[in-house]
Amino acid sequence: MLPLEGLTVIAVEQAVAAPFCSSRLADAGAHVIKVERPEGDFARGYDAAAKGQSSYFVWLNRGKDSAVIDLATGEGRASLEALIAGADVLLQNLKPGSMDKLGFALERLRKDYPKLICCTISGYGDDGPYADRKAYDLLIQAESGLASITGGPEGPSRVGISVVDIATGATAHAAILEALIARGRTGKGADIRISMFDVMADWLAVPLLNSEAGNPPKRMALAHPSIAPYGVFQSKDGKGILISIQSEREWKKLCADVLEKPELPGDPRFANMVERVRNRQLTDQAVGDSFATMQRVDLLKRLADADIAFAEVNTMADLAVHPHLRRIEVDTPNGKVSYGAPAAIFVGEPRHYGAVPGIGDSPSTAKISHVRTQST
Numbered sequence: 001m002l003p004l005e006g007l008t009v010i011a012v013e014q015a016v017a018a019p020f021c022s023s024r025l026a027d028a029g030a031h032v033i034k035v036e037r038p039e040g041d042f043a044r045g046y047d048a049a050a051k052g053q054s055s056y057f058v059w060l061n062r063g064k065d066s067a068v069i070d071l072a073t074g075e076g077r078a079s080l081e082a083l084i085a086g087a088d089v090l091l092q093n094l095k096p097g098s099m100d101k102l103g104f105a106l107e108r109l110r111k112d113y114p115k116l117i118c119c120t121i122s123g124y125g126d127d128g129p130y131a132d133r134k135a136y137d138l139l140i141q142a143e144s145g146l147a148s149i150t151g152g153p154e155g156p157s158r159v160g161i162s163v164v165d166i167a168t169g170a171t172a173h174a175a176i177l178e179a180l181i182a183r184g185r186t187g188k189g190a191d192i193r194i195s196m197f198d199v200m201a202d203w204l205a206v207p208l209l210n211s212e213a214g215n216p217p218k219r220m221a222l223a224h225p226s227i228a229p230y231g232v233f234q235s236k237d238g239k240g241i242l243i244s245i246q247s248e249r250e251w252k253k254l255c256a257d258v259l260e261k262p263e264l265p266g267d268p269r270f271a272n273m274v275e276r277v278r279n280r281q282l283t284d285q286a287v288g289d290s291f292a293t294m295q296r297v298d299l300l301k302r303l304a305d306a307d308i309a310f311a312e313v314n315t316m317a318d319l320a321v322h323p324h325l326r327r328i329e330v331d332t333p334n335g336k337v338s339y340g341a342p343a344a345i346f347v348g349e350p351r352h353y354g355a356v357p358g359i360g361d362s363p364s365t366a367k368i369s370h371v372r373t374q375s376t
Contacts, residue, residue, distance in 0.1 A: 002029025002351075007180070009033070009089040011064070012080070014041045016137065016162050017121050017196065018093035019060035020169025025089070025176065026063035026354060027342060033083060034064045037071070040359040051334040053356075058337050062330045063354025065362040071102050080104070084113065089176055093121035096132060106191055116189040117179045119172050125195035135196055137162040144200035149207050152221035168199045222313070228276040229254075232313055233288045239296040240313035243287070243303065248272065250308060257306040258299075259290040331355035331363070 009032045011022040026032040043056045050058040070076040106118055123135020138158055141147045151157025172194050179190035207217045224230035232240045245251050256262040264270050269279045276283045303310045326341040330353055355363035
């Protein structure tokens with residue numbers, strides 16, 4: 001039996017943040033009913049990368065039922081009311097105020113359904129000067145300052161995934177699980193409000209505190225502002241290898257066993273972390289010149305033998321065939337689609353994952369194969 005079996009989640013959701021949360025609840029056995037407008041969640045049209053279907057939608061809507069409800073009609077609102085009346089959780093990320101205008105104000109729902117756990121996701125929360133602003137992932141990346149510390153010296157950059165949406169969905173997931181535990185003890189529901197801006201402000205605590213202390217972070221691409229060497233260096237055959245040297249012991253090991261320059265740590269310019277950071281250009285040149293004399297395979301072996309922390313700078317094509325990649329397969333209206341498995345592994349309890357619904361479909365009882373590794 002899965003941990004959330006027997007629980008019903010009504011998800012009046014669209015795009016990424018709320019669907020990320022509800023997909024994880026579905027993975028754990030909850031019956032998730034995704035309420036869609038007649039034309040469907042607009043994320044269904046984001047791209048056509050998954051057998052002609054949206055990669056976002058296929059990733060984030062497995063294991064759910066799709067209920068087409070036109071909330072502009074009285075009949076549609078009555079249908080949603082009936083669903084909520086039998087639910088344990090109501091999750092929604094519509095435009096602020098939308099649910100209130102439709103007759104589903106949280107104050108009323110909490111009164112009528114005291115055991116209901118309500119989770120509302122918004123851009124900026126319920127009050128404050130930006131409360132009524134529209135908010136999407138990239139907008140919050142910019143507004144929160146995340147983009148200002150991402151990228152290289154040439155300018156700010158977007159994080160390469162929808163990190164704000166994903167972080168917000170993960171925060172909502174954790175909060176709902178907390179509320180379910182609390183309800184099991186008290187019998188009372190909860191009213192959870194989560195804003196995308198708040199989530200990012202929380203995640204940005206370290207750069208914020210450093211900035212307020214007079215050390216604003218610099219954009220350094222794949223380098224570290226306070227550690228050297230910590231960055232990307234090219235092998236002789238042009239492969240980017242990222243190394244991280246965290247201690248003086250590792251620095252001496254790198255110099256002796258990989259660079260074959262055991263004398264470097266005795267140079268005052270490289271004698272400790274402070275000096276290596278101060279002389280970052282010289283430090284990086286010493287490492288880079290040595291790496292450039294070695295083929296990738298030989299360099300990786302030396303790093304591994306010396307127990308130096310390293311990673312290759314891979315592409316998505318590299319990830320697709322990565323020997324460490326775990327995958328799941330899900331059924332979709334256009335056939336099976338394979339992608340990276342959820343990270344949590346419950347030892348001795350293999351998970352199965354439900355199908356992705358077409359508009360108005362209810363395939364939540366359909367199950368698929370176990371998680372498998374890339375090599376299988």
